Structure formats: C-alpha cells, structure tokens
Amino acid sequence: MALSRDTVVETATRILREYGLGDLTMRRLARELGVQPGALYWHVASKQDLLVAVTEALMDTLPVHDDAVGLGDWLASTLLPVPDAADVVRVALAWRPEVVSALAAFEELAGAAGVGAGVAARQAWARGALDLVLGAVADHQEGARAAAARETEPPAVEHALERVREAMERWARA
Amino acid sequence: MALSRDTVVETATRILREYGLGDLTMRRLARELGVQPGALYWHVASKQDLLVAVTEALMDTLPVHDDAVGLGDWLASTLLPVPDAADVVRVALAWRPEVVSALAAFEELAGAAGVGAGVAARQAWARGALDLVLGAVADHQEGARAAAARETEPPAVEHALERVREAMERWARA
DNA sequence: ACCTGAACACCGTTCAAGT
C-alpha cells in the first residue's frame, strides 16, 4: 500500500516518542517506512514541515479549559512523556506558531488571568505561559537524561507537574 | 602563533554574533582560524563544550542587580543582538546549568520577589524567570527572521524589552 | 604539546528516470 502524509507523520511521531529527536532523521524515518529517503519529500516539504506536523499531532487532542492551571497541566502531562517535546514545539513556534493550538488556547484565557490591555498584551501573556510550561518540561527531561547518565534516581513527573501548576498560578494572578 | 582555547571560543562567539548558529560549524570555525577541523578538539572537548563556553562568554559581564526587572532587562539587552542566543543558552542550560550565571543571579532575587518556601521553590522561580526572558528573546528574533524573509518592517527591540519588563514585573509580584 | 591528513559514519535535500 502506498505511503501517505498521515503515515509519514504518525511514524515520525512514534519515533520521537520512543527514541527522541536525535533518532528522528529523514533517513531513519524512510527506513522504518521501507522507502528511500527521497520518497518522503513527495509527502512533506522539508524536515521542518514534518516537525510542524508532528507538533500538530501532539496537540490535536487538546480539550477546552477554562483556566490556565488546567491547560498548563494538560500540556505538561501531554509533553512530558515525549522526549525533546519542548524542542519540537519550539521549532513549530518559530516557523508556524498558528499550529500550536495551546498558544491560542492560552490567549483565550488571558482575560480570566487579569490581562486586558489589548491583543498584544494577551498574546505576550499567552506566549509567556507557554514558555513557562515548555521550560519546565525541558528542565524535567534534562534532569531525567542526566540521571540516566549517572544511573541515579530520575526526577518524579509529579514534581514537574506541581511546578507547572505553581507557575501557572503565579503567572495568572489577577 | 599557536591556537588557544580562548581564541577558539572568542572566534566562535564572533561567528555566532555575525552569522548565527547555522554558520557556527566546527569546520567553518576551523577555516576562520586557519587550521584543520581536528585541531579544535585539542582545545574543546566537543561542540557542546564549545557552546557552553560561548554562553559563559556571553554572560561574563553580568553586573549585580537588585531586582528581577533590572536583571531581565540586562539579559534581554545582551542576548537580543546575538542571533539564536536563546538556543545557545538552552544548550548550556541542558548540559551545564551552573555556567548560566544569570540563573544563579535570578535565584538570589527570589526572596525579594516574594518566593520563600525553600531552595526548590527559589530555583523553580529563577528558571521560570529565565524561561520568560529566553522565550521573549527567541520570539523577537523569530519575528525579525520572518520579517526579513518577507522584506517587511522588522519588530522593534524596544517592544521586546518592554515585554520582558512586564513579564518580570508579573513574575516577581509578591 | 599541538596540529595535519585522512578517514568514518553520518546528515537533509534534489532530481532525472522509472513505473
């Protein structure tokens, strides 16, 4: 059966989940799909395009939230099990921020968080909320990597989630 | 005259300032220094080691600040003119966070910002402050890149600085 | 001690040619 964009993106997402960004190469992806590397470029424009699509896939189950704490918690829970998730989302953020649906979701919560001085202020607040979540996720995953290297106890996911919760509370105070 | 670690790091920092991370390759750096790529590995252990050293160089003029707004403003002003500075600092943060002197500086201001519940809370607050600054810097530089591609007006540095100021005020409220 | 020369094991991307 023929390749499709969806298959390419799904397989890429699976490689990311299992092995991280270092193993998500076009060549490795092609091998996994049983095609030549060049074949991928019929379905995606570039590796960047692929990473944007992967980000979309990671966020496509985003439910509606009515406060920043809930949204931050969902986002962190979603990204924490995915190695290098923060880096991938940052690529999408740099290239096509509109696909990062969590950003738009934060933007809609800006009013409830006591931000009211125009669109620019709400966008800045939303981006700040996202930066706090991505930073906490990256920090936790770096800690996990370091612990694995030293063969010590890895940090608990609950600590990362608790930190995100506190950050969202602080950031969203009226 | 012979190469030295300092020369290597200084030249790397200059390439970063002038051309960005995409042009900061070991081969390009070697060419600029008039040596073979392999020669660099006598002075730095790896490219990661080099980027950590570049981060150190970017931060080595950090003055003492007595509030988060002042520190955030200094950090943003220092990083904004350096293309991809946020990415470079994030590499250092992942690998050797202790060289990111701004992080320790934020940590010392945690008390004044109304954070008092133990070391972990102060560290989390400091990392959050850094994430907000790095995120704003990255966002501004992405905007500049996008504007250059479309040949439109680039975003004003003052807006980025103003946004950092507001973020620090919000983050440091008691 | 410090560097060269040359290799190893990779990358992302393009594109004529096939089916």
Added chain:
DNA sequence: ACCTGAACACCGTTCAAGT
C-alpha cells in the same frame, strides 16, 4: 501520481602520524 537510485553538499568526531 508516486517512488527509486544516485548523487550533492555538507556535518561532528577520531586518530595515527608528523613536528
């Protein structure tokens, strides 16, 4: 329409050998 084969132009890193 979709993929292969093969190349192009790169990477970071290692290491025997030279000086």
